[in-house]
Amino acid sequence: MTTELLRFSTAGSVDDGKSTLIGRLLYDSKSIFEDQYDAIKSASEKRGEEEVNLALLTDGLKAEREQGITIDVAYRYFATPKRKFIIADTPGHIQYTRNMVTGSSTANVALILIDARQGVIEQTRRHAIISSLLQIPHLVICINKMDLVNYSKEVYENIRQDFEDFASKLDVKDVSFIPISALKGDNVVDRSENMEWYEGSTLLYYLENVHIGSDYNFIDTRFPVQYVIRPYNDDFHDYRGYAGRIAGGIIRKGDQVMVLPSGFTSTVEKIDTADGEITEAFPPMSVTLLLKDDIDISRGDMIVRANNQPDATQDIDLRICWFNEKPLQLRGKYEIRHTTQTVRCIVQEIQYKMDVNTLHRNLEDKDIKMNDIARISIRTTKPLFVDPYSKNRITGSVIMVDEGTNETVAAGMII
Amino acid sequence: MNYRLNHLKELEAESIFILREVAAQFSNPVLLFSGGKDSIIVSYLAKKAFYPAKMPFALLHIDTGHNFPETIEYRDYWANELGCRLIVGSVQEAIDSGKVTEEKGFNASRNFLQTAVLLESLETGKFDAAIGGARRDEEKARAKERFFSHRDEFGQWDPKNQRPELWNLFNARKHLGEHFRVFPISNWTELDVWQYLAAEKVPLPNLYFSHKRKVFERDGILLADSEYIPKKPTEIVEERIVRCRTIGDVTCTGVWESTATTIEEIIEEVSTSRKTERGGRTDDKRSDTAMEDRKKDGYF
Numbered sequence: 001m002t003t004e005l006l007r008f009s010t011a012g013s014v015d016d017g018k019s020t021l022i023g024r025l026l027y028d029s030k031s032i033f034e035d036q037y038d039a040i041k042s043a044s045e046k047r048g049e050e051e052v053n054l055a056l057l058t059d060g061l062k063a064e065r066e067q068g069i070t071i072d073v074a075y076r077y078f079a080t081p082k083r084k085f086i087i088a089d090t091p092g093h094i095q096y097t098r099n100m101v102t103g104s105s106t107a108n109v110a111l112i113l114i115d116a117r118q119g120v121i122e123q124t125r126r127h128a129i130i131s132s133l134l135q136i137p138h139l140v141i142c143i144n145k146m147d148l149v150n151y152s153k154e155v156y157e158n159i160r161q162d163f164e165d166f167a168s169k170l171d172v173k174d175v176s177f178i179p180i181s182a183l184k185g186d187n188v189v190d191r192s193e194n195m196e197w198y199e200g201s202t203l204l205y206y207l208e209n210v211h212i213g214s215d216y217n218f219i220d221t222r223f224p225v226q227y228v229i230r231p232y233n234d235d236f237h238d239y240r241g242y243a244g245r246i247a248g249g250i251i252r253k254g255d256q257v258m259v260l261p262s263g264f265t266s267t268v269e270k271i272d273t274a275d276g277e278i279t280e281a282f283p284p285m286s287v288t289l290l291l292k293d294d295i296d297i298s299r300g301d302m303i304v305r306a307n308n309q310p311d312a313t314q315d316i317d318l319r320i321c322w323f324n325e326k327p328l329q330l331r332g333k334y335e336i337r338h339t340t341q342t343v344r345c346i347v348q349e350i351q352y353k354m355d356v357n358t359l360h361r362n363l364e365d366k367d368i369k370m371n372d373i374a375r376i377s378i379r380t381t382k383p384l385f386v387d388p389y390s391k392n393r394i395t396g397s398v399i400m401v402d403e404g405t406n407e408t409v410a411a412g413m414i415i
Numbered sequence: 416m417n418y419r420l421n422h423l424k425e426l427e428a429e430s431i432f433i434l435r436e437v438a439a440q441f442s443n444p445v446l447l448f449s450g451g452k453d454s455i456i457v458s459y460l461a462k463k464a465f466y467p468a469k470m471p472f473a474l475l476h477i478d479t480g481h482n483f484p485e486t487i488e489y490r491d492y493w494a495n496e497l498g499c500r501l502i503v504g505s506v507q508e509a510i511d512s513g514k515v516t517e518e519k520g521f522n523a524s525r526n527f528l529q530t531a532v533l534l535e536s537l538e539t540g541k542f543d544a545a546i547g548g549a550r551r552d553e554e555k556a557r558a559k560e561r562f563f564s565h566r567d568e569f570g571q572w573d574p575k576n577q578r579p580e581l582w583n584l585f586n587a588r589k590h591l592g593e594h595f596r597v598f599p600i601s602n603w604t605e606l607d608v609w610q611y612l613a614a615e616k617v618p619l620p621n622l623y624f625s626h627k628r629k630v631f632e633r634d635g636i637l638l639a640d641s642e643y644i645p646k647k648p649t650e651i652v653e654e655r656i657v658r659c660r661t662i663g664d665v666t667c668t669g670v671w672e673s674t675a676t677t678i679e680e681i682i683e684e685v686s687t688s689r690k691t692e693r694g695g696r697t698d699d700k701r702s703d704t705a706m707e708d709r710k711k712d713g714y715f
Contacts, residue, residue: 005422073559075552075558076552076558077604079604084604098579102581213417226432227438229465232468245583286427286429286435323579408580411579
């Protein structure tokens with residue numbers, strides 16, 4: 001079994017064809033079961049709809065199906081012989097920006113839908129901006145409903161040009177365009193016979209083949225210690241293993257490493273797993289490291305290389321997306337969670353609020369409410385070992401938690 | 416060397432990370448064990464996550480008293496294999512003491528009584544996290560679940576007000592009396608589970624493999640003939656070759672006609688099946704939102 005896992009996000013509302021597209025991918029890859037199909041068929045009939053509404057497949061909660069909207073992120077799964085796919089299906093409306101951010105946080109690919117009749121609209125821009133803020137490595141722009149514009153190459157080229165003009169302002173590296181009709185099936189799984197002028201791949205071919213091998217950081221060694229394993233039994237009397245998930249770089253047996261914050265150095269004596277010892281480990285593996293020297297290490301510490309260290313700092317600039325009904329408090333105190341560390345912070349400064357439709361930075365409006373994107377500065381009670389988010393999505397991200405309500409109130413990306 | 420994990424290894428790494436996070440963030444977690452393949456895989460992953468130490472969780476089984484005998488046999492064997500303490504919450508005792516009332520009629524099931532017994536067991540044991548084997552691909556309400564899913568002091572799930580969950584960062588903060596449900600295999604599909612069980616050669620209850628059994632049909636679903644299900648006069652018991660695709664209470668778990676006797680044959684069957692695995696669960700069929708409603712009340 002050499003199947004790889006690819007996670008992609010979609011965003012949109014019911015009428016732009018997102019659900020039809022997901023339904024098409026699931027249906028054509030035989031990932032919808034008969035009884036599921038029968039259930040949504042009878043639900044569609046009950047609602048008085050003529051066709052089987054594939055959106056009912058992705059909307060899971062009673063409230064969502066009643067209102068015909070996607071509120072929360074829903075996860076969908078399908079597989080082909082080449083890859084297994086996890087879809088984070090998110091709502092497109094501005095009042096659910098936070099859900100779009102959530103669904104984008106672990107995606108390899110963002111699938112952005114454009115209605116060929118409407119071209120690039122606000123929602124397209126917002127989804128692209130959020131995908132770029134969240135540093136999703138690949139964007140695939142599906143220009144949908146081509147059947148309604150006579151499969152016109154000109155319409156496609158104009159939209160593509162519009163998007164490229166706008167995307168030049170974004171921090172995105174890899175953008176692809178595919179003209180499709182989710183309803184008719186053109187270029188989704190099978191090549192379209194109606195668009196001979198298009199020489200690129202179908203959407204499924206793209207998803208099966210886009211290169212995701214370098215989406216992790218394999219350069220800068222980062223191992224946040226998650227848990228200390230001490231068996232306390234006769235067979236493993238002196239065993240002291242540091243369990244965690246590799247957040248960056250490749251760790252090999254015999255490597256010289258440094259432990260933060262203590263600064264002590266040691267050698268990797270063993271990389272252990274329940275399946276036996278291994279000689280090297282890389283992201284996103286969960287392993288247990290044993291070091292040659294007996295040093296005091298606990299959860300929240302980070303194992304790195306002495307010549308390649310993250311910033312150890314208490315003053316951090318963040319780009320945040322605010323999630324909570326209670327607005328961000330300047331000088332407010334919050335809990336900060338970063339890798340396996342938990343500390344407190346104070347919000348020192350709100351620099352600007354960003355318009356998620358235009359990228360415009362508003363320096364006057366410092367009132368950060370639910371779904372707003374802003375740049376802020378915080379000071380933490382203890383140093384965190386951080387990398388810029390653009391360098392490492394794992395060591396570059398934080399969440400903020402309200403200590404009174406315990407709710408997760410913001411997602412932050414380190415600048 | 417190619418620095419890529421195959422999908423099963425990546426899912427395994429994610430689940431192990433979650434299980435270690437539970438041990439680190441909670442003071443008294445427990446692992447919900449039903450004897451089905453999903454809770455078997457979660458407990459198996461927990462064993463791996465803390466190797467060579469013992470897993471820092473006990474197993475909690477909510478026993479309806481209406482089990483397939485094979486389930487109980489396997490449960491005791493597996494708890495012993497893992498070297499775990501086994502705690503049993505008994506629905507029968509709750510009925511006897513008058514805490515819950517048994518349903519009446521032909522479709523009576525103790526499935527719904529499990530919720531009250533589960534919540535009481537969590538309270539008695541002072542457990543602040545209950546690890547479960549629910550997967551997002553199983554059912555539409557479960558598709559909305561978080562890895563770390565908050566429950567209020569009444570054990571209720573509030574699906575419209577869930578905490579956002581991003582990257583690898585999990586927020587387990589809670590007020591006194593509240594708890595969490597944690598689902599380490601959220602991202603696994605039924606096929607992933609079977610492929611992994613096969614690759615790792617995990618021993619499984621015999622119920623999953625095809626065998627001869629006395630069954631009868633009700634509403635298009637084959638149910639095992641059992642003293643716990645009263646039959647209508649028109650329902651005829653006959654012997655067929657069947658297996659379970661999911662394992663739950665005998666009263667609500669349908670069996671499937673199948674000739675799959677090895678795990679490879681099960682994989683073959685699952686990957687070509689056109690019906691969902693919970694299609695045989697009568698507990699889900701009571702209404703379109705049966706799972707969402709039960710989950711809100713504290714079911715897992």
